[in-house]
Amino acid sequence: MTVHAEPRWPASLALLICVALYVVLPNRLVIGPRFLIPVLIILALIPLSARRHRHPDESPRVRQLTLALIALVTMANVTSMVLLVQRLLNTAVSQGRALIYSAVSVWLTNVIIYGIWFWEIDRGGPTRRAAGSKLVLDLEFPQMANPELAPKGWEPKFTDYLYTSFANGTSFAPADAMPLTRRMKTLFGTESMVSLITIAVVAARAVNILK
Secondary structure, eight states, X not given: OOOOOEESHHHHHHHHHHHHHHHTSOGGGOOSOTTHHHHHHHHHHHHHTSSSEEXXXXXXXXXXXXHHHHHHHHHHHHHHHHHHHHHHHHSOXXXXXXXXXXXXXXXXXXXXXXXXXXXXXXXXXXXXXXXXXXXXXXXXXXXXXXXXXXXXXXXXXXXXXXXXXXXXXXXXXXXXXXXXXXXXXXXXXXXXXXXXXXXXXXXXXXXXXXX
C-alpha cells in the first residue's frame, strides 16, 4: 500500500497566523487573559511538530490534540465575533473604524481555521489519507470527478482545503469542493454563518462610518 505522508507545517503555520490575528485584537474583543489561548496553542504545537509529516503510525492522541486546538481557536474566534457584533451595533461612529479592522481579523481567522477543519476531517484526516485507506469522501474536489483535469494520483493538499474555505467564506456556498457528508455540511454551514454575520454587520455599519 502506497503511503502519501502529508507535511505538518502548512497547518501549523496556519494556526500560528490565527494566533497572531488573535493577539492583535483589541482587549474588548477578548475574554480572559489575552495571551492565555496563544500560549496554550504554541505549547501544544511544540510536540505536534516533532515530526515533519502526518504518518499512519502516529498515535491517535496526536489527532485528538489537534482537534482540541482547532476547537479552541474556533470557540475563541466565535466569541470575538459575538463581541464584535455587539460593539459594532452599540459603538459611536468615531470608534467604529478600529472595529471594522478587527472584523477583518475575525473573518480571516474564520477562513483559516475552517480550512484546517476541512483538512483534518476529510476522509478521517491526513493520517488515514496517508495510509491510502478507501474511505467515504467528505469532500469531492473537481479533480476527483474529472481525473483528466489533474495529474495521475492527484490528492488534495492543505492549500486546496484552505482555498475551499476561502471560497465558502466569501460566497456562503460551496464554490470549489462539494460537501458530501453531514459532518462536512455542518462545518460548511457554520463557517458560512460566522462569515455572513461578520460581513453583513460590518457592511451595514460601514455605510454610516465611511459616508
